Amino acid sequence: MFNRNYKEKMIESVLFSVSALTVVILFLICLFLFRNSLFLFNDFSLLDFLTGRFWYPTSVNRQFGLLPLFFGSLIVTVGAILFSVPLGIASAIYISEIAHPKVADFLKPFIEILAGIPSVVFGFFGLVVLVPFVQKTFNLPTGQTALTGSIMLGIMALPTIITISEDAISSVPSTIKQGSLALGATRWQTIYKVIIPAALSGISAAVMLGVGRAIGETMTLMMITGNTAIIPSFPGGFLESVRTMTATIALEMGEVPQGSDHFYALFAVGSVLFIITFLINLIADSIKKKYRFKVD
């Protein structure tokens, strides 16, 4: 008897340690990230970093200005949202409300496969197909632009947006749908006046998670956006090369001497990125919770 109790306790504590490990690892990564970032601010001011317009990490007069990288990420992400949100929501509506169940069952696995493609493959496809296409279409010196990145990133965010929006739309009770149809509403009126508003918070959560996916993406963007660290104009900047925060870290981390200002500056960029994605996930999560409550 004692032996069995002891065994149960053992298993319980092993499982607890394993789950606790995740939290510990996350905590250590945060600590490591923020601690290394702080070293930058021994020599540079936080304000200069956050509002600096130039990222010249290796010139004699070194400058670590976040803005070109921040706006690089921003323009690519905004573009990706403009591209993927209408497309994603339209697909979600089609799959959950309009398509014959057989068609929906046929489409869904493909969307999931899209989510499983490694980002380097997206990057390669973008480089070989999309970059020359953009260059020719807009008659540009290079096709490696923010637009190219936006389109590719939009495609990559689609599975997240479609799956979660579809989930939200499908969980609108069918009794509500029938109520609308019984009043003489058409199927389309029912979709856009009742179902979409009822699923709106779930759809917003889907969009936020899609954005989170887009902001953190590195490899694809590094391959197809040209990596020029200049603050892009708007909206003309879509046809210029940009460099995102993620690409900057990936590109420069290998070259940089450990313990240099540049090294710490990259950590600071990483911290900013971490804070942004953390906030976005937090928002998405709270929207999602609200929407669950609503459906109950």
Add this chain to the structure above:
Amino acid sequence: MTEAVQNVSQSQIEVENLNLWYGEKQALKNISMQISKNSVTALIGPSGCGKSTFIRCLNRMNDLIKNCRIEGRVLIEGKDIYGPDVDAVDLRKNVGMVFQKPNPFPMSIYDNIAYGPRIHGANKKDLDGIVEQALRSAAIWEETSDRLKSPALSLSGGQQQRLCIARTLAVKPRIILFDEPTSALDPISTSRIEELIMNLKKDYTIVIVTHNMQQAARISDYTGFFLMGELIEFGQTRQIFHNPQERSTEDYITGRFG
């Protein structure tokens, strides 16, 4: 005799030899029925007998179910609603429906009522009047007039159901179908809805499916008893309850099965 003749001339819904299949399974067998204008017709019978399926034929809600096949004719005001020139969307404007579970839209009380008139192109300046009138007709104006902008889901279950009735009235149908409207409600809410239904028959033709035989006896003028997809007996409520012609009707009404 004169009464019977009058009924035929006033019948608003005529169902002739209606058969319905879900896939291979036949759910309605050769139903014929005439429903009089400005009356309450109750449909009773055990679960799965086809009474809900039947009223869903009257506003073509069964169109939404895949593999559902219908034969026979349903004439409303003389016109076959399954005819090729009939649009189910237009039909449902004239034949409203209130469901078993209150199903208000997740929007304000006002918007719930205004939804139907809006999609049917009501003038914006008329909406306030339409909403007030619908809420008054459904006997829920007193409780909601000071909070039209609050969410419909904040109302109690019974209030939600009266809101759904008001929502249906706002479209100005001529016929209203009730599919077990009180089965999810407490006795007090139920009696308010029954009272409401009896008042509504002045202006509307009402068909109500109910599990509750006392309810059928209390509020209806005519009663139809369904069993296993067949209409066993149909007639004046008084007669069905006091002098049923069929043995199974009597057995059901006296509670021998069900």
